[in-house]
Amino acid sequence: MEIDEVIAxxxxxxxxxxxxxxxxxxxxxxxxxxxxxxxAMIIDAGKENHALGIVRSGAVELRLGGTELNHxxxxxxxxxxxxxxxxxxxxxxxxxxEDSLIxxxxxxxxxxxxxxxxxxxxxxxxxxxxxxxxxxxxxRRSETGHGEAAMIGVKLGSLMRRNEVVTAGPGDSxxxxxxxxxxxxxxxxxxTEKGGLxxxxxDKDLRRRVLGQDVPxxxxxxxxxxxxxxxxxLDDDLLSAMLVMSQHNIxxxxxxxxxxxxxxxxxxSDLLNRFGMNALQVVAEIKAAGDAAAVARAAxxxxxxxxxxxxxxxxxDHVARFVSNIGEATHRQLLKLGEEQLGPPPVPYAxxxxxxxxxxxxxxxxxxxNGFILDDSYDAQTHGAYFERLATFLCDGLNSxxxxxxxGDIMATNDKWRQPLAVWKERYRGWIDNxxxxxVLNTTIFFDMRRVAGEEILVDSLREHIFxxxxxxxxxxxxxxxxxxxxxxxxxxFRNFLLQHDEKEGDVLDLKHQAxxxxxxxxxxxxxALGLSEVNSEERLKKAAELGEIxxxxxxxxxxxxxxxxxxxxxxxxxxxxxxxxxxxxxSPALLSxxxxxxxxxxxxxxxxHMDIVSRKYAGNIQ
Amino acid sequence: MKxxxxxxxxxxxxxxxxxxxxxxxxxxxxADYYSAPVQAxxxxxxxxxxxxxxxxxxxxEDAQLLEAGWVAVEGGAVKLNSARRLRIRAESRxxxxxxxxxxxxxxxxxxxxxxxxxxxALLADLKGAAILAHAAFIEQSFLNAACLRCFGxxxxxxxxxxxxxxxxxxxxxxxxxxxxLGKLRAQYGLPYYRAHDGLTDAMACAELFLVQCARRRxxxxxxxxxxxxx
Numbered sequence: 001m002e003i004d005e006v007i008a009x010x011x012x013x014x015x016x017x018x019x020x021x022x023x024x025x026x027x028x029x030x031x032x033x034x035x036x037x038x039x040a041m042i043i044d045a046g047k048e049n050h051a052l053g054i055v056r057s058g059a060v061e062l063r064l065g066g067t068e069l070n071h072x073x074x075x076x077x078x079x080x081x082x083x084x085x086x087x088x089x090x091x092x093x094x095x096x097x098e099d100s101l102i103x104x105x106x107x108x109x110x111x112x113x114x115x116x117x118x119x120x121x122x123x124x125x126x127x128x129x130x131x132x133x134x135x136x137x138x139x140r141r142s143e144t145g146h147g148e149a150a151m152i153g154v155k156l157g158s159l160m161r162r163n164e165v166v167t168a169g170p171g172d173s174x175x176x177x178x179x180x181x182x183x184x185x186x187x188x189x190x191x192t193e194k195g196g197l198x199x200x201x202x203d204k205d206l207r208r209r210v211l212g213q214d215v216p217x218x219x220x221x222x223x224x225x226x227x228x229x230x231x232x233x234l235d236d237d238l239l240s241a242m243l244v245m246s247q248h249n250i251x252x253x254x255x256x257x258x259x260x261x262x263x264x265x266x267x268x269s270d271l272l273n274r275f276g277m278n279a280l281q282v283v284a285e286i287k288a289a290g291d292a293a294a295v296a297r298a299a300x301x302x303x304x305x306x307x308x309x310x311x312x313x314x315x316x317d318h319v320a321r322f323v324s325n326i327g328e329a330t331h332r333q334l335l336k337l338g339e340e341q342l343g344p345p346p347v348p349y350a351x352x353x354x355x356x357x358x359x360x361x362x363x364x365x366x367x368x369x370n371g372f373i374l375d376d377s378y379d380a381q382t383h384g385a386y387f388e389r390l391a392t393f394l395c396d397g398l399n400s401x402x403x404x405x406x407x408g409d410i411m412a413t414n415d416k417w418r419q420p421l422a423v424w425k426e427r428y429r430g431w432i433d434n435x436x437x438x439x440v441l442n443t444t445i446f447f448d449m450r451r452v453a454g455e456e457i458l459v460d461s462l463r464e465h466i467f468x469x470x471x472x473x474x475x476x477x478x479x480x481x482x483x484x485x486x487x488x489x490x491x492x493x494f495r496n497f498l499l500q501h502d503e504k505e506g507d508v509l510d511l512k513h514q515a516x517x518x519x520x521x522x523x524x525x526x527x528x529a530l531g532l533s534e535v536n537s538e539e540r541l542k543k544a545a546e547l548g549e550i551x552x553x554x555x556x557x558x559x560x561x562x563x564x565x566x567x568x569x570x571x572x573x574x575x576x577x578x579x580x581x582x583x584x585x586x587x588s589p590a591l592l593s594x595x596x597x598x599x600x601x602x603x604x605x606x607x608x609x610h611m612d613i614v615s616r617k618y619a620g621n622i623q
Numbered sequence: 624m625k626x627x628x629x630x631x632x633x634x635x636x637x638x639x640x641x642x643x644x645x646x647x648x649x650x651x652x653x654a655d656y657y658s659a660p661v662q663a664x665x666x667x668x669x670x671x672x673x674x675x676x677x678x679x680x681x682x683x684e685d686a687q688l689l690e691a692g693w694v695a696v697e698g699g700a701v702k703l704n705s706a707r708r709l710r711i712r713a714e715s716r717x718x719x720x721x722x723x724x725x726x727x728x729x730x731x732x733x734x735x736x737x738x739x740x741x742x743x744a745l746l747a748d749l750k751g752a753a754i755l756a757h758a759a760f761i762e763q764s765f766l767n768a769a770c771l772r773c774f775g776x777x778x779x780x781x782x783x784x785x786x787x788x789x790x791x792x793x794x795x796x797x798x799x800x801x802x803x804l805g806k807l808r809a810q811y812g813l814p815y816y817r818a819h820d821g822l823t824d825a826m827a828c829a830e831l832f833l834v835q836c837a838r839r840r841x842x843x844x845x846x847x848x849x850x851x852x853x
Contacts, residue, residue: 033701035833
């Protein structure tokens with residue numbers, strides 16, 4: 001005998017739709033049906049949980065423990081499994097958001113089902129992380145809350161394998177240090193003085209800096225150590241550690257306690273073993289590439305990294321930073337190879353990037369936006385050819401690596417964006433002093449600028465001028481603010497959905513221009529008004545809050561919305577990548593789950609409200 | 624309580640019927656069913672309930688029963704592990720119109736068990752439980768007729784009628800078919816069921832009952848508060 005209606009329902013909803021009819025039928029017979037009127041408590045936090053919940057009709061709201069974050073689940077949504085999986089008390093409250101009919105699968109039946117079906121195990125492990133990712137900003141910041149997922153909130157402390165750290169002194173001989181490392185079977189030796197960490201030496205240093213350069217073994221190890229290495233604390237999380245490693249291309253991080261005493265070393269392989277993640281490997285491969293083709297080969301793996309990170313439950317902000325790190329490494333390595341081929345630069349210069357890479361918010365399918373800032377001693381006659389060839393090498397290399405030529409020709413190959421500092425200054429000065437609406441829309445990208453390689457001082461000098469001019473020029477600010485307020489946030493998401501028409505994809509939601517750009521714009525207005533050196537949107541907003549220009553609540557609302565929108569985009573892109581398609585920013589609304597639609601609506605409302613605030617604040621007097 | 628005397632009167636009548644039927648059931652297969660009376664003054668949450676629906680080829684007492692579907696409701700939950708749907712072998716040709724409504728064809732009905740076997744399985748589950756149905760007087764009359772037919776013993780039991788309960792607890796102007804199970808479910812936002820097999824209807828009725836009890840917003844309802852009256 002079959003319970004037709006229940007079977008039909010389960011058969012239509014993930015993850016049960018992957019099960020055979022026989023299994024679904026058996027499953028249906030284990031279910032208990034309960035009814036919860038609106039606002040009734042379905043699961044209370046901190047209690048034993050006895051069953052997996054499945055929304056048969058109605059909707060429920062998950063209130064994540066210790067935060068203000070809510071998640072809504074509609075028909076077919078499943079909840080209550082983290083506590084079942086981990087045999088712990090519930091952390092989240094589940095409340096009926098509407099009158100709801102709930103199917104409950106008792107814990108023993110749920111666990112038995114997982115035992116025999118690997119696909120279900122994958123679903124519940126992933127879906128859990130997915131939900132947490134949505135709340136990750138809140139969780140990461142709240143002192144008590146830490147995520148239930150494997151990645152997020154895992155402290156470095158939990159990775160430390162050795163209780164006793166082997167250390168040596170900076171005055172010890174290289175020979176003694178090497179013997180100590182061999183005896184203790186460590187690849188990294190922290191060097192301490194009076195309990196404080198002063199340096200670090202690794203296997204690789206011994207090879208490169210000692211044997212490779214014939215340094216006598218009786219010299220003090222301080223001569224070949226890396227002084228004042230970057231350290232992290234036991235309370236830092238794994239993602240931050242990976243990010244630091246990929247940013248600086250280092251493979252070992254000494255971990256120190258509150259009193260700055262070394263308590264251990266975490267290596268990149270510890271992290272890789274734990275997560276099988278290849279972001280670090282891709283960066284390392286790019287840095288080891290001997291020619292542009294090898295750079296391209298490695299850099300093209302960024303799509304795979306993105307999909308993998310998303311699947312591992314990494315939040316959008318971190319994914320964007322990893323993707324950006326790979327982009328940056330690609331730029332640097334190409335430039336390095338170019339210089340090797342063409343010889344050292346005749347005058348100092350800097351490579352700057354604009355837009356999402358500058359903000360470290362890069363996603364899949366990005367084009368390139370870059371320029372050279374040349375020292376004012378530059379002379380077009382004598383030096384012009386060199387930089388033109390270098391720019392061509394760089395931009396061609398980037399194009400082969402998947403960062404396609406900029407459609408707006410914002411590239412160092414364009415004479416216009418390969419200029420001495422003085423010319424750059426004039427140009428920015430012109431944009432700021434003589435703003436007109438068209439100009440403003442076309443030039444905002446230049447106000448998200450970051451140095452990727454070359455002389456820091458050139459870029460710093462330019463930036464200082466920009467900020468001094470922009471923050472003093474209210475008219476310019478009002479133009480920027482008005483341009484920001486101009487973006488159409490698709491607020492009437494369900495009814496009068498403002499869809500962009502895309503030739504290839506039909507009517508779609510353009511996540512980049514309709515949802516992400518507004519937040520970037522808001523952050524940029526604050527950065528220009530306050531003269532902030534931050535380029536990353538989230539960092540800009542936080543800095544603005546620190547300076548009292550915007551409330552902490554407002555920032556955390558915007559940041560959460562930003563995170564959610566970007567996570568939708570990354571999930572969308574990860575799906576495209578897995579289907580073998582090129583990642584885009586265009587999303588058909590039909591592909592959105594009800595849950596995503598509801599939250600996008602909330603996110604758009606938050607953004608729209610803040611666009612109005614920015615508009616009132618800065619765009620006021622020239623309407 | 625306002626209806627105290629009415630309840631008392633009903634209890635007296637129920638007890639008399641029960642005792643008479645129990646007497647008649649001695650040394651019949653129904654004796655076991657009558658060994659477990661259901662107390663009306665117990666908490667509804669503690670009371671075992673069985674939501675029941677018969678499919679038949681007519682509504683008269685002598686209608687041919689085609690199928691019985693039932694499922695237990697305990698402590699506010701419909702327990703699908705108790706769900707049963709048993710086909711009853713047809714003794715005579717089915718009447719045309721009923722066939723279409725219930726999607727049960729002669730062939731399918733012929734695969735069923737004998738009415739007596741189905742009744743025995745049902746009675747075993749009904750023992751000690753109150754019976755939940757939409758328009759319960761129909762199930763009541765079917766059960767009674769079938770038990771007399773098979774065992775020569777009348778059926779006496781505690782019935783809850785979700786149709787009557789709706790009228791009693793939530794009276795309002797309604798259209799002619801406003802008390803139909805499907806209408807009420809739709810009104811309360813319960814999912815649409817294709818309906819008209821015995822088990823689906825029993826489940827549909829059980830879920831409606833959960834909604835009614837939740838909307839009644841009364842703590843500690845007793846079984847007697849929800850029993851069919853009249």
